[in-house]
Ligand code: DX5
């Protein structure tokens with residue numbers, strides 16, 4: 398991975414699906430290095446979004462970018478190879494969706510991708526303590542998953558700082574990602590509180606000029 402932290406990960410859930418190639422290209426032209434793909438099954442979360450076929454198209458358009466797949470689905474273990482074959486560089490699974498979380502994380506790594514664990518706003522940090530040595534990334538949800546365009550849950554700042562301390566105490570190197578309600582107003586504070594990867598959907602793809610918006614966000618992160 399050769400990008401400087403903190404890094405912006407635009408979520409294509411908020412992109413114009415009728416012009417997905419154009420929107421992704423615009424984000425990349427603004428300097429986006431990650432593309433965040435929100436996979437929703439209508440069971441783990443209320444919405445249904447898209448699957449491996451769309452990730453494959455996005456990965457083909459964003460062939461230089463890091464493809465970050467966030468599985469908000471039940472039984473994620475059934476779909477790991479589909480998303481890796483579609484071009485996922487990293488797959489994150491929800492602690493709340495995995496009966497055998499250690500096995501699923503191992504499965505992702507054995508199939509050649511980086512692995513992440515995701516926790517919802519009401520899930521304690523201590524719940525993932527046993528697997529912190531196994532993961533490349535921890536994703537702290539700053540909204541309740543299933544929708545774009547929600548407001549940032551302020552308690553996330555405290556969880557971010559706590560997770561950074563835990564990482565330091567254990568001498569671990571996983572990335573910390575924050576996802577949901579991140580925007581121009583709060584992104585510096587979120588990065589300053591310890592986020593290495595910042596997911597932003599509506600604040601990127603609702604902009605008239607997506608390229609300029611990505612540049613504006615990266616400018617805000619450039620001196621951190
Ligand atoms: C929510 C998703 C987020 C969301 C981000 O379930 O995991 O990635 O799409 O969208 P915004 O930035 O609009 O909150």
Ligand code: ZN
Nearest residue numbers: 435467576596
């Ligand atoms: Zn997400």
